[in-house]
Amino acid sequence: MNPDWLIFLTNHNAHIEQNRVLHFGQPAAELAQAESGLLLIDLSHLGLIRFSGEDAQDFLQGQLSCDIRAITPERAGYGGYCTPKGRLLCSFLIWQDASDHSYLMQLPAELVESIAKRLRMFVLRSKVLIQDDSGHFIRIGIAGQNAQAWLQETLPDAPITAAPMTVTSIPDGQIICHSANRFEILTIPAQAPSLWEQLSKQVRCAGAPIWDWLEIGEGIPVIFKATQEQFIPQMINLDSIDGVNFRKGCYPGQEIVARTQYLGKVKRRMYRAHLDTDSHMEVSAGDSLFSADTGDQACGMIVNAAPSPAGGVDVLAVIQTSSAETGPVHWKTPDGLQLAIQPLPYLAACRTLQIKG
Known part of the structure; x- marks a missing residue:
């Protein structure tokens, strides 16, 4: 600076x-x-x-x-x-x-x-x-x-x-x-x-x-x-x-x-999502994501994260598309906090970004 x-x-x-x-x-x-x-x-x-x-x-x-x-x-x-x-x-x-x-x-x-x-x-x-x-x-x-x-x-x-x-x-x-x-x-x-x-x-x-x-x-x-x-x-x-x-x-x-x-x-794409984290939880670029369809193997990774005005954290995350479609996807561990997928402005018209379950 x-x-x-x-x-x-x-x-x-x-x-x-x-x-x-x-x-x-x-x-x-x-x-x-x-x-x-x-x-x-x-x-x-x-x-x-x-x-x-x-x-x-x-x-x-x-x-x-x-x-x-x-x-x-x-x-x-x-x-x-x-x-x-x-x-x-x-x-x-x-x-x-x-x-x-x-x-x-x-x-x-x-x-x-x-x-x-x-x-x-x-x-x-x-x-x-x-x-x-x-x-x-x-x-x-x-x-x-x-x-x-x-x-x-x-x-x-x-x-x-x-x-x-x-x-x-x-x-x-x-x-x-x-x-x-x-x-x-x-x-x-x-x-x-x-x-x-x-x-x-x-x-x-x-x-x-x-x-x-x-x-x-x-x-x-x-x-x-x-x-x-x-x-x-x-x-x-x-x-x-x-x-x-x-x-x-x-x-x-x-x-x-x-x-x-x-x-x-x-086979992997970037999604926008929200995490209802507590204030002491730090979500960072590089954090792993997990889904039932991949077991103990990570199905994705956090790309960017920032505090949300609505509380919690909003993220961009690369996720295996099959995991995103079948969901849920969890942060850091297979039973961690669940990502709530949200639409991306440039993809909303051509792809539904919705995690079920």
């Missing part, structure tokens, strides 16, 4: 651990407002890798699962970076910096160093510079039913649209529309404090767990260290959010990813 920004947030009552804002002094009130109110969220827990140079597009096209040619200064997209066996090392959001057309990849800060180091190994003679650019921009999330209107009022000269994955240029930064009610602002450190002050006049400040919960609600998976190399892209539904292009050329793991798709052998 930018040192000056850390001081600024601390002075505004932010409770911070390991560069992640947990809350602003009222975690329960922040969570209660997540469903209906406007929220302002620091996103310093997410890192940025910048790819610059004349060969950057070709290099990334040969490394990532998404179609980099579709990424522009006006259009962001999701994607994954796989091992040669098709297993995901990270998932990410990627877009172009309007100032120089370099590419910015956003992913958990804990993965920035290792992913950048691995990608540098394959640059060879390509004219590509890969660098940790996490401190170059301050990133601020704003979410809620009137997020677009409030942003437009705050930044009247920027034509902000609510079309998902649209990127709007603003002075010294950009605005990314994640969904109709969720936006991300990138701005330089010198401008961030005044922008935060302006936005926070009528908006409640909230911690990073709220952003996590919003991503879970939209079915956007995030790979962490605990889940690296556990899933192929289709298992976490990257193909459902345009994070995989099956018509592009080769990239690490492409043969396995494509074969799985065309042979129809995706």
